[in-house]
């Protein structure tokens with residue numbers, strides 16, 4: 001271990017001590033499933049595949065809280081997909097926060113920007129916190145935070161007693177900015193690191 005590693009570990013332990021008691025369990029849920037993969041971006045990568053790969057890169061860079069990836073089963077019934085995933089989250093135990101990862105799609109490929117969906121008051125707070133980071137780090141339009149009271153996103157947001165949000169950091173026709181070597185990928189990763197630090 002180098003001296004830098006040792007210093008890094010010592011700082012990490014101090015940080016843990018200082019904020020002990022507020023460590024959260026955070027479920028990172030992949031939107032769609034391995035069979036019905038959601039929208040496909042301009043680089044040909046589906047929502048499902050993009051987010052599987054993105055979270056694998058992101059998670060090792062996150063600290064402090066407990067993170068776990070969840071995904072929906074590859075069955076056709078949306079309600080049953082959500083039921084099964086949320087049952088797994090419940091079995092994980094005392095989850096504090098659940099986030100479902102997507103990206104957006106529109107007929108008009110000029111449309112771009114980031115938005116976050118929520119349902120509950122707690123979800124709204126989370127959405128605001130992340131939107132603040134996105135406004136700072138991402139160059140795309142702020143499409144704001146939106147309360148979702150029906151439709152597919154609602155099926156995710158209404159389940160569980162934890163706070164939850166659905167994240168849509170970009171539109172499919174702007175995926176090139178967020179793939180590896182895309183000019184916004186680092187910014188998106190950095191925004192999540194800062195967001196999780198503030199929870």
Ligand SMILES: [Zn+2]
Nearest residue numbers: 031038047102
């Ligand atoms: Zn989606």
